[in-house]
Amino acid sequence: MNDMSPPRRATRRLDLADGRVDLTHGAGGRAMQQLIEEIFRPAFDNPMLARGDDQAAFDVGAGRMVMSIDSFVVSPLFFPGGDIGSLAVHGTVNDVAMSGARPLYLSAGFVIEEGFPLAELQRIARSMGAAARDAGVAVVTGDTKVVERGKADRLFINTAGIGTVPAGVDISGERARPGDAILVSGTMGDHGVAIMAQRAGLEFETTIVSDSAPLNGLVADLVAAAPGIHVLRDPTRGGLAATLNEICHQSGVGMRLDEAAIPIRPDVLGACELLGLDPLNVANEGKLVAIAPAADRDRLLAAMRAHPLGSDAMVIGEVIADPHRFVRMATRIGGERIVDWLAGEQLPRIC
Amino acid sequence: MKHLDEYRDAETARRLAAAIHHEANRSRRYRLMEFCGGHTHAIFRYGLEDLLPSNIEMVHGPGCPVCVLPTGRLDMAIRLARRDGVVLASYGDMLRVPGSRGQSLMKAKADGADIRMVYSTADALKLAQANPDRHVIFFAIGFETTTPPTALAIEAAARARLDNFSVFCNHVLTPSAIAAILEAPAVRELGAVEIDGFLGPAHVSVVIGSQPYEFFAEEYRKPVAISGFEPIDVLQSILMLVRQLNEGRAEVENQYIRAVTRDGNVRAKEAVSRVFELRRDFEWRGLGHIPYSALRIKDAFARFDAERRFDEPYAASLGNEACECPAILRGAKKPTDCRLFGRACTPETPLGSCMVSSEGACAAYYTYGRMREAAQ
Numbered sequence: 247m248n249d250m251s252p253p254r255r256a257t258r259r260l261d262l263a264d265g266r267v268d269l270t271h272g273a274g275g276r277a278m279q280q281l282i283e284e285i286f287r288p289a290f291d292n293p294m295l296a297r298g299d300d301q302a303a304f305d306v307g308a309g310r311m312v313m314s315i316d317s318f319v320v321s322p323l324f325f326p327g328g329d330i331g332s333l334a335v336h337g338t339v340n341d342v343a344m345s346g347a348r349p350l351y352l353s354a355g356f357v358i359e360e361g362f363p364l365a366e367l368q369r370i371a372r373s374m375g376a377a378a379r380d381a382g383v384a385v386v387t388g389d390t391k392v393v394e395r396g397k398a399d400r401l402f403i404n405t406a407g408i409g410t411v412p413a414g415v416d417i418s419g420e421r422a423r424p425g426d427a428i429l430v431s432g433t434m435g436d437h438g439v440a441i442m443a444q445r446a447g448l449e450f451e452t453t454i455v456s457d458s459a460p461l462n463g464l465v466a467d468l469v470a471a472a473p474g475i476h477v478l479r480d481p482t483r484g485g486l487a488a489t490l491n492e493i494c495h496q497s498g499v500g501m502r503l504d505e506a507a508i509p510i511r512p513d514v515l516g517a518c519e520l521l522g523l524d525p526l527n528v529a530n531e532g533k534l535v536a537i538a539p540a541a542d543r544d545r546l547l548a549a550m551r552a553h554p555l556g557s558d559a560m561v562i563g564e565v566i567a568d569p570h571r572f573v574r575m576a577t578r579i580g581g582e583r584i585v586d587w588l589a590g591e592q593l594p595r596i597c
Numbered sequence: 598m599k600h601l602d603e604y605r606d607a608e609t610a611r612r613l614a615a616a617i618h619h620e621a622n623r624s625r626r627y628r629l630m631e632f633c634g635g636h637t638h639a640i641f642r643y644g645l646e647d648l649l650p651s652n653i654e655m656v657h658g659p660g661c662p663v664c665v666l667p668t669g670r671l672d673m674a675i676r677l678a679r680r681d682g683v684v685l686a687s688y689g690d691m692l693r694v695p696g697s698r699g700q701s702l703m704k705a706k707a708d709g710a711d712i713r714m715v716y717s718t719a720d721a722l723k724l725a726q727a728n729p730d731r732h733v734i735f736f737a738i739g740f741e742t743t744t745p746p747t748a749l750a751i752e753a754a755a756r757a758r759l760d761n762f763s764v765f766c767n768h769v770l771t772p773s774a775i776a777a778i779l780e781a782p783a784v785r786e787l788g789a790v791e792i793d794g795f796l797g798p799a800h801v802s803v804v805i806g807s808q809p810y811e812f813f814a815e816e817y818r819k820p821v822a823i824s825g826f827e828p829i830d831v832l833q834s835i836l837m838l839v840r841q842l843n844e845g846r847a848e849v850e851n852q853y854i855r856a857v858t859r860d861g862n863v864r865a866k867e868a869v870s871r872v873f874e875l876r877r878d879f880e881w882r883g884l885g886h887i888p889y890s891a892l893r894i895k896d897a898f899a900r901f902d903a904e905r906r907f908d909e910p911y912a913a914s915l916g917n918e919a920c921e922c923p924a925i926l927r928g929a930k931k932p933t934d935c936r937l938f939g940r941a942c943t944p945e946t947p948l949g950s951c952m953v954s955s956e957g958a959c960a961a962y963y964t965y966g967r968m969r970e971a972a973q
Contacts, residue, residue, distance in 0.1 A: 577643045578605055579606070579643050579645075580611060580647070580648055582644045584964060586944075
């Protein structure tokens with residue numbers, strides 16, 4: 247694509263302290279070239295991008311490839327535990343990894359509002375680059391568009407990712423079977439509450455940070471420990487409740503959960519009480535749900551807990567036969583209730 | 598978590614449930630109405646009905662501010678929001694409530710009306726201060742709990758001589774609604790409601806105190822137990838009502854002593870009486886027109902009254918005729934008695950107000966309780 251064509255040296259360097267993105271930075275001319283040269287290419291630094299072609303070319307191994315895409319419109323752009331850049335890497339890496347795949351390459355598209363500070367753009371690009379290196383993936387192709395002031399809210403990022411699935415691994419939301427164990431890799435609701443706490447109008451002090459993290463390393467360990475895992479999914483928007491309901495519908499099963507087993511940080515629980523939210527509906531960006539035959543349960547739990555991103559892992563319930571496809575939960579005080587999808591939008595622009 | 602865990606303790610719940618089973622007289626039924634949507638939500642969220650004997654029936658009352666707001670008032674809010682230069686500041690759960698002819702604030706927002714979600718009256722006030730060229734109307738709803746903050750916001754706006762802020766006042770009064778359930782002619786016509794006792798509201802009672810309920814206990818011989826919102830609170834209050842009924846007593850008892858006094862919050866009540874006065878008549882969804890059941894802004898603060906400032910008239914409500922919200926709000930029918938429930942009317946596509954708020958009986962049934970129906 248045009249954005250990454252061979253370098254034509256600009257006369258003066260970008261003002262990365264006080265400068266702002268203007269419409270010329272998206273116009274395909276020298277200014278856009280300079281933006282790519284001085285911000286994106288150093289941040290993402292890899293040979294495929296450095297070639298400056300309109301596309302990335304790479305060899306394809308045998309077996310199955312997976313592909314996923316996600317757009318990021320989170321507000322605010324910077325939040326405790328991450329920013330839109332690291333989130334854009336983690337979100338897509340995790341979606342690819344939930345098939346059991348090893349994520350390899352990402353694309354990155356930027357829609358920037360005129361007037362956006364170059365310093366913030368650089369900070370976000372560097373954060374993306376660091377997140378990609380941390381996850382062991384490369385951003386190999388990209389695109390930049392600038393829109394007039396008021397036509398977008400500061401910055402939107404789109405990433406797509408591809409990866410390859412090891413032979414013998416068949417992980418899908420339609421594979422949950424009655425008797426399977428349901429595990430989560432850690433505490434629920436951290437990301438959503440961290441974002442909400444940052445939002446204007448919700449002024450309370452919290453120490454909660456987003457759990458945004460790349461899960462491909464954890465997934466690789468889980469697949470090695472129990473190649474027969476049936477389902478992996480990261481409970482992002484809609485939280486654990488939405489994810490489990492999706493799986494029930496795909497697989498035609500029900501679930502029974504134990505409320506007391508679901509890990510939730512006390513400060514997240516407190517913030518949810520204050521905001522009138524159910525933590526099971528709140529987004530996560532660095533947690534996964536694993537569903538596997540009961541025989542694999544203990545091995546899987548041990549593998550999760552051995553990984554730094556799974557130290558709070560718990561077995562939270564089991565898959566049952568249920569034509570209604572309900573997710574039921576034994577409540578802490580001895581009753582039972584349905585855990586349903588959330589109706590409507592709990593809080594927009596959480597990722 | 599401190600101050601929450603002790604009210605959600607499984608062992609305490611088991612002991613209370615055992616006491617209720619032991620003391621409830623098997624030869625009679627106990628129909629207990631929890632007035633407040635907060636209690637309805639707690640009962641379903643914690644599955645409390647599973648812990649009760651089958652002859653204790655919880656009847657879900659109308660204490661959900663979103664649910665009792667008639668479509669006519671919602672239509673007014675939508676018309677106000679569509680005016681040029683107006684920002685309507687609203688609690689988020691009002692956005693999807695269906696008004697007349699399938700309209701809602703959410704649809705008005707998509708059409709271009711400037712509607713913002715706020716979490717408090719103070720947020721709305723800040724919005725007005727930050728946008729001096731726009732007129733911010735706060736869509737005020739709720740029972741006695743939310744009224745004092747609205748009063749304080751109006752006083753603050755008056756002190757700051759803020760000319761671009763007003764309130765669309767829909768504050769309603771709990772005791773009037775309980776009286777309407779017990780005796781209003783509309784209720785008699787539409788089917789008598791046999792209620793043996795009431796779980797009294799938690800947060801409302803923090804403000805108004807326990808005294809206003811004494812009238813119901815004396816006049817109607819109905820016991821009242823003012824209850825906190827945690828599961829242990831609710832179970833303990835049910836036990837208190839069972840004991841009163843077994844002993845033939847009809848008193849106001851206060852389970853929520855950690856927050857409720859007989860006289861309530863005097864300063865909050867004073868703030869309310871400085872700014873508000875009784876409205877001669879107010880329409881409630883489900884309960885019809887109830888005299889002196891709501892508040893309006895006093896003449897001294899008329900310029901902060903959106904209804905007067907914009908001269909917005911009230912038009913009678915139009916609802917879906919098949920919707921059973923009116924009977925459900927009176928406790929005369931269950932959500933599952935409605936033929937729209939779970940079919941045409943779901944939390945994603947609510948036709949009636951009881952399906953919108955998480956405190957509404959239909960939404961609670963749908964979200965937390967429908968497996969019970971499915972199992973039957």
